[in-house]
Amino acid sequence: MTYLSRATAAAGAVLAAAGLLGAGPAHAAARDPFPGTWLYLTVTKGDSEAGGTYGSLLRCDPPRGHVHAAEACAELAAADGDIGRIPAENVICPMIFAPVTAHARGQWHGRQIDFRQTYANACILRARTGAVFALDE
Structure with a gap:
């Protein structure tokens, strides 16, 4: 048989109430998995997936995160993120x-x-997009 003191029971009740209050609404907005400036880049051989x-x-x-990250980021910065x-x-x-x-999706400074x-x-592809889609070199 387990015995709980009044102090232990009261502390448990306070912690449970604090947990419920701290949980916030269930419909809170999801966070961006990669905050900041990022692009997920793919190259598909052929004209379909x-x-x-x-x-x-x-x-x-x-x-x-990219073989030529510094060069690709510099080219994108010069073009204001417009490939x-x-x-x-x-x-x-x-x-x-x-x-x-070539497919790029993500965000450039919040856009x-x-x-x-x-x-x-x-x-x-390489001539028109520079280092951005140079993924296999």
């Missing part, structure tokens, strides 16, 4: 049709980013 996909999480405060505004490199790419689809573009081949 059926091809081989590889990806990386790019974080820019400080740059990390479509990254200046195209002046390169000659082969005229081989081997489509790749939601959702970018998706299919390019004729990986060379054109």
